[in-house]
Amino acid sequence: MKPEAVKRRFFTPGIIVLIIVALNGLVFLAVRFFSGLGAVTNLDNNTPWGLWIGVDVAAGVALAAGGFTSAALVYIFHREDFHDIARPALLTALLGYTFVAFAVFVDIGRFYYIWHPLVMWNGNSALFEVGICVMIYMTVLYIEFIPVITERFIGRVKLRGIFAAINKPLDSVLRFLDKGLSKVMFVFIISGVVLSTLHQSSLGTLMVIAGGKMHPLWQTPILPLLFLLSAIAVGLPMIIFESLLASRSFRIKPEMKILSNLGSMAAPAIGIYLAFKIGDMFVRETFKYISISDTASRFFIAELILMIIPLIMFLRKKTLSSSSSLFAASTFVIAAVLLNRINCFIEAYTPFYDPTVYNPSFGEISVTIGCMALLVVIYKAIVIIFPVISQGRTQQENLP
Template identity: 35%
Template sequence: MDSDNRIPENKKLTTFNVVTGIILAGGVVLTILRFTMGLGTVTNLDNNNPWGIWIGFDLLCGVALAAGGYVTSATCYIFGLKRFHSAVRPAILTAFLGYALVVLALHYDVGRPWRLPYPVFYSPGTSSLLYEVGLCVFLYLTVLFIEYSPAAMEWLGFKKLRNVVVKLTLLLTIFGVVLSTLHQSSLGALFLIVPSKLHPLWYSSYLPVYFFISSMFAGMSMVIFEGSLAHRHLKDKMDETHLRENTGVVLGFGKAASFIMMGYVGIKIIGLSIDNNWHYLTTGWGLWYLLELIGFVLFPGILYAVGSREKNLTLIRVASLWTVLGIVLNRLNISVVAFNWHLPSAQRYCPSFMEIATSVFIVTLGIVIYRFIATRMPILHEHPDYRAH
């Protein structure tokens, strides 16, 4: 494990650094444009399509893929599967950064950042699902920050405060699971209000259930995918325990994800049946729906199953990337592609280049911050002074 964080001169101008530098610089320009010239300058949003990819990708996908935090901490601390302990800190960090960036991305969409506290403290709309989502994200981001903070405190040397926070672990985990159950499902429930706008194949009264169940295997897949990236690029920051437990984490999460994905396919078929939407399957929309369900849920689910059975880690890692892409496809289908499906194509929403570039900027920002923290703080290794926990 490498404890020296100084970067040699010849390693400062790497491809990664140059590309991220260009993306971040472009993102700063777009941010200035957005907040000085308004939404219309950088987006293709209008009154028919007020939610674009900043909601569909940055928010819906961000929240779903950050579900690894509650899934991993519940697995370890509530179900007592301590063999997954080494996966908790990276998962919590990913979730914390994911949610923090969701809130950041929301600022680009909503504007007027100084009004962020209004929905929670000034004018709570207690009958609104958006209020519930906002409150849950606010509370869960706080919970994730506290769950992540022991790593920062160990790095900073705040021993006493760190020990107090560690004692709250179980309480925070339970709180995190409750809040995640609420807002993951509520994000799906937001679309219950648009039965006439969302294509019947994606619209269902079970949308909250679909969003919650899919967040579970999205989170697990993200833990596997992010773990494999860390294993490849930050291996020198991993200690013996992390390297040893990694195989078990990949196999265990792969198996669990596979089982949940099969259940998810089952409840999606039940949704088709109960709404009698079979006849739509023979249309173009139906083929697109089947591609999402079979190509990006059933197929990676089978890959996970075979990979877990054969103990083939490469297959499981491929399945995790496939599943992450499937979740992105599902959330974009619901919020953008199958939304306003009946409108003529001239009135349909298509994201502008600047909207896509802003989303790329936000994702890149997350990767850079993750790398900064993981190379300095005890995320992928245990701090030598606190090995007992």
């Protein structure tokens, strides 16, 4: 099957609602850029990082893991049967990382200095590594996406007016890119996977330096490994989730064969992650903190349960054959990883001097949700313009 542009109307009621949500976020963004972080966020000197880092950046990077897991699966392990999911996963990763980069831009105080890490290096800093890797990986993702653009526009560059003159050179540039890239693409694909493993794990290293300021249930030297494993575990369920969501909203028949195969592969990934997480808990004897019934222990238990349920589900044949069960199981995994990142960056962060408990403000939540909404809108726009989604037969054709 060849990926094609989806032929559907762009403006649906759903999209309009999403645009309104995005605009709401934009209002708070404007306030942040005119009056500073304090005006919008509930951050203070005791809690310097909040929702935007915990969810937008950390969870964003984790949930964009579909990109590198699918790339590894399709290109490195050469499972050509999964080829159809490569492009949608690439697009979500691309958009996901763009969203992460934007969130960083919003969250850092001197957003106009966002380029500083490129020239001012601190090799000891986990954040520096995350930053550099994310920057390079984003570039790699964009390069990986170029074939989609060339495919759409080669022979179809038709600019009007005074730009008509550059139609031809533009076309040849596209053709050159297409030819050249296909020869070196493997370098970018491998680098993409390497960079992902690096920064997915370093994202975990970020909080290691917080030391005793982080709740012992989460603070562990193997935090980077747990972050990497959880990213791998959430990669495939994320692809299943997006794929089912897209096929439902575009009324395309889901590729159940691919998806159930993916589902069966998700189980071991989740299993390994859980083994390390629970094993770490016993090695460091932190289970005693679970018996203390407080918010932290409840959040930790919730995180574990949300991960154990889909593990059991993915192991059952019944789940793998039903699209709704697959969707539910994937949602659980995503929720578990999302909660884990929130826990690690927000809930577990309990500094010595902290008179107030941090709760994200309405403004912070608005910006986060607004960005997510915008992401969905852009996703739809791109799949309408570019050949991303492989469509067998549409459901309408299937009906009779």
